[in-house]
Amino acid sequence: MAPLGYYPGCSDHGSGCELGMSVHALANLAGVELREVEDWNCCGASAAHNLSHDLAVALPYRVLALAEAQGLTEILTPCAACFSRLKGTVVRLARSAELVDKMKEITGLEYRGPLKILNVVEFLNRLLAGGLKDKLTQPLAGLKVAPYYGCLLSRGSEGVIEGDDAENPASMTAAIKAAGGEAVAWNFATECCGGGFSMSFTDAVVDLSEQILADARASGADIIVTGCPMCHSNLDMRQLTINARGRGPYDVPVLYLSELVGLAAGLDPKVLGLDRHFIDAMRIVARREAKADAPAHA
C-alpha cells in the first residue's frame, strides 16, 4: 500500500498529543504507513485568517507544495482546524489559477495540485471498511457516546466537508458503533465551543463549553468524542475551569474518536494517550469486554 501523507499540526507535540498518538497506533495496527510532510510549518490555524488573507493561504500552501514535492498525493490531517485550513486552501487554489500564481510568488514554491486532504473521521472510516472493523475485539458494549463535531468537522467553505449533512452530521456514527458504543441523539453536536479563544476570551469558552457538557450529560452520554484538539482542550481541560467557577461540577470524559476505536481494538490505553486527559478517561478502559466472552446479541 502506498504511504499516506501525514500532517501532525502543532498541537500534536503538546496540548493535543493524544490525537496523534492514537492515530499512529491505529495506522500501525492496520498496516498503513504514515509519512510525515517533511519540514512542515504551522497552517496559521485560528490566527492567520484574522489578520492576513494572504498569509492564511500562503502558510498551508507551503505545506501542500512540500508534500507534493515529496511525492505525496493524499495527506491525513487529524486536527480538525488544520484540516479546515489545508482543505480550504486546496479548494480555493483549485478554483483560481490567479491565486496559485500569487502564492508561487509569495512562497517561491511550485504546487500543481489538487492534493487530497483527509480528516480523522474519514481516515477511521476508511480503516474500518478496509478490515480494521474485524480487529475491534474488545468493544465497549453499551457505552453511550455523544459525537461532537464542533464547527470544523461539520462546516466549511463549499467542498471542504464531503458527503455529510452540515446540520445533522453522521460521519462519526459508524466508528462509534464499530467500537461497541451507541451514538446518543443530542442538541449540541455542531455548536461552537469557542475554539481558539481559550486564553484570550476564556469567559466565552467557559459558557459555550458548559452548554455542550450540560447537554451531553442530559442526553445520558457517558463520554463525548471529538476530532479537534481545540474542542478537546476546551471541553476537557476547561472542564476544570468551569468547575472551579462553581458551575457543574462536571465529570465527563472527552476522548478523541481515534482513542475510542483504539480502545476497542484492545490497544494499550497509555499508548493511545488516555492517561493524559484532565478529566479521568482511564475509567472507560474497564468497560471493554472481550468479544468471545460477550453474550451473543440477538
Next chain:
Amino acid sequence: MARWMDVVPSQIMRLVQIGDGEAAERLLTSGALWVCAGCLTCTQRCPKKLDPAAVIDALKEMSYAQGKVSAGQRKVLAFHKAFLKVVENAGRMSEIPLTALYKMTSGDFFSDVTMAPKMLARRKLPLVPKIVRNRKQVKRIFAACRKGAH
C-alpha cells in the same frame, strides 16, 4: 458567539451593503469582528448563500490595517499577534512561547497560572519547542504577505 457581538452577522452584511463612511466606521470599530471565532455558522445558514465569515475576516484585516481595532477586544488581537509572531520565528506554534508572549503583550498575567503544572504533569507542555528547519522560507512568506498588504 453572536451573543457577545455588538453588531451581529446579518447586521454586518447590511452595513457592508450600505457601505457609506458611517457604516464603514461602525463596522471597522465594532467589537463583533474580534468576537468572531470563525465557527462558520453564519455562512452555513445564510439564506442568501453569502459568506459572512469571509466578509468578517476581510473586515478584521481592514480594521487592523487602519488601526481601528475595538479597544474592548485588545486581548483577542494580542493573542492572534502573539500566535503569528511565534510562527514567524519558529515556523510552528508551541504553547510556552505563545503563552509567554501573549501574557507580556496583553497584560493578562495572572489567568491560568495553575494550569501550567497540570499540563506539565500530563506531558502536554513541551519544554523544547519544535521548529522548522527552513525558517528563512517561512520568514520570506511573512515578509511577502506584509508587503502585499501595503
